[in-house]
Amino acid sequence: MTAKRIVIVGGGAGGLALASKLGRKLGLSGEAEICLIDKSPVHIWKPKLHEVAVGVIDQSVEGLLYRDHGLKNGYRFLRGEINDCNPQKKCVYLSRVLNDEGEELLGEREVSYDYLVLAIGSVSNSFNTPGAEQHCIFLDSLESANLFHKKLLDELLLLDETNEKLSIGIVGAGATGVELAAELHHVLESVKEYGYLNIDKSHLEIHLVEAAQKILPALPDKVSARAQTVLDHIGVRLHIGVQVKEVVKEGFITPDNVLINCGLKVWAAGVKGPDALQRFTALPINKRNQVEVDACMRVKGHECIYAIGDCAMLIQESGKPVPPRAQAASQMAECLFQNLLNRMKGKAENPFEYRDYGSLVSLSRFSAVGNLMGNLRSRSLFIEGYVARMMYLSLYQRHLGSLYGWFSAAVFSLAQRLLKWQRPKLKLH
Ligand SMILES: Cc1cc2nc3c(=O)[nH]c(=O)nc-3n(C[C@H](O)[C@H](O)[C@H](O)COP(=O)(O)OP(=O)(O)OC[C@H]3O[C@@H](n4cnc5c(N)ncnc54)[C@H](O)[C@@H]3O)c2cc1C
Structure with missing residues (x-):
């Protein structure tokens, strides 16, 4: 009997954990062929992206190279971006790979599977706010974190020479926005030690804009209040209960037509599934580009396709969806690991139960x-x-x-x- 091939697309908090566990359990011994596909060659845990953006961590030191990791952990890594899947033919299609000059390195490819796991995460949701895509950096991928870092370095260079102020605007005071604001403040406080002798924290102005009535709206009041005290203390300007109406080159426009002036602009409000999922016409995809799955994480109507993490829409018994969080993605990976082992032994699969820690x-x-x-x-x-x-x-x-x-x-x-x-x-x- 030939070994089953399990293809996991997306090597993030959920997909990489699953590929590593399956690889070590089944791949190294040849009991199954485990294949991980990701559009990036390097993995950085997404909750650390804001640290990459401000330069607190260096991707070349902390990044995990899939190819090398796969070799040691029993899975094969394929670099590519999933474009669509064909459940009848049991294959996924990968887009062309281009070099920096836009020339084709690899043509479109087809990868076949026995079991497919979609774990391609999420992207920031601009809710169609005019100007957001054009003027904001969306802190949702390694490329965007690197882009922010590059722009920040350009600004530091200017600041050191001209002694002007650096004004940074962040839309969304969820965990990403709050953590980024605090980290930016810390960086400006420390750059003197690295030769930027004319810069200190008084040169930085951070505007954090939140549509809800408090920062960290998903967390208990006490946590929000304490975080707000810390942000107030370090001088972050909070605009609470303000929904950005439009983004322009000079900053954010509020519903009262007030301009919040800021040079560098970040959008960190809300998430949706990657736009690529809109092309997956054979699968049940909801309005937020997420794949609808049953309690065992199987894509509805497709026994051999699973989806985990942010790209999956799993409604719990309570009627609430599993939230798009790293702890949910890793719990799903753990449960699916057991379910795939069970399935290959002909045993029943267990429903996923999210535990909020x-x-x-x-x-x-x-x-x-x-x-x-x-x-x-x-x-x-x-x-x-x-x-x-x-x-x-x-x-x-x-x-x-x-x-x-x-x-x-x-x-x-x-x-x-x-x-x-x-x-x-x-x-x-
Ligand atoms: C700055 C920041 C801070 C956060 N902090 C926290 C926190 O403190 N706690 C918490 O619980 N959660 C946090 N989150 C949310 C958490 O990171 C996500 O919920 C979690 O990473 C989701 O895991 P995932 O496996 O679904 O997707 P991801 O970890 O996003 O991984 C998706 C992978 O798929 C790949 N991919 C995407 N599209 C394609 C494609 N078309 N083809 C091939 N590959 C593709 C990507 O390159 C990526 O490697 C934070 C998020 C951000 C952005």
Whole structure:
């Protein structure tokens, strides 16, 4: 009997964890062929994108190369962008790969599967706000984080020479917007140590604009209030209850036609599935470009196709959808790993149950705040400061554990720490 081929598209929080576990369990022994497809050659855990954007982490040091990781963990990596799938023929189609000059490196490709897992994440949702696509950076991919970083470096150069002010506007005070604002402040506070002698934090003006009535609208009031106190303290200008009507080159326009003046503009409000999913006419795709799945993460009407993470729409028993979060993506990967093993042994698959362990928001070196959900308690526990910061860091540690195994992850983290101790704390090139 030939080994089954499991194709996973998207090597993020969910897809890479799944490929690594399946690879080690079935791929290394040849019991199944595991193939991971991603449009990027490098993986950075998405909750760390704002750190790439401000230069706190360096992708060339912390990034995981799929090809090399796949070789050691029993899966084959294919670089490509999924375009469509054909459930009858059991194959996916990958777009052409172009070089920087726009010349074709690889033509369109077809990859066949026995089981397909879609894990292609999400992108920022501009809700069709005029000017948003044209003038804002959407912090939703490694490329966009690198683009922001490049623009930030250009601004620092100007600032050092001209002594003007740098005004940055962020739409959306969810975890991404809040964490980015705090991290930016920290960077401007530190650049003097790296030779930008004329710059200090007084040169930075950050505008954080939120349509809801509080920052971190999805989190308990106490967490929002504490984060707001920290942001107020470091001088972030909050515009709460303000829905951006239009984005122009000079900044954001509010419903009262007031211009919030800012040079560098980031859109971090709301998510939707990648636009590529609109082309998947054979699959049930909802209005937010997400794939509709049943309780066992199987795409509705398609027994051999699964979807996990942000790109999947799974309605829980409570009637609420599973939220687009890293902890949900990794829990789905864990459950699907077991289900695929069961399925290959002819056993039943288990429905996915989302466990909310709470949320933690990093406020750079200033602190972290969040709430923890216990096993037995229905109410959440507020935490902040050092304990919250350590718990926030442990989330990444858990992700590394699923990619490398616990021992290797601990060695990897130690090596990263030693490197950080040796190297500059900021990537300013
Ligand atoms: C700045 C930021 C901070 C965040 N902080 C937190 C946090 O603190 N806690 C939390 O729980 N969540 C957080 N999130 C949300 C979390 O990152 C996502 O919910 C999670 O990464 C989703 O995992 P995923 O596997 O579905 O997708 P992703 O991790 O986004 O991975 C998707 C992968 O698919 C690839 N891909 C996309 N399109 C294609 C295509 N057409 N073809 C091939 N490959 C493709 C991408 O390159 C990527 O590797 C944050 C998000 C951001 C942006």
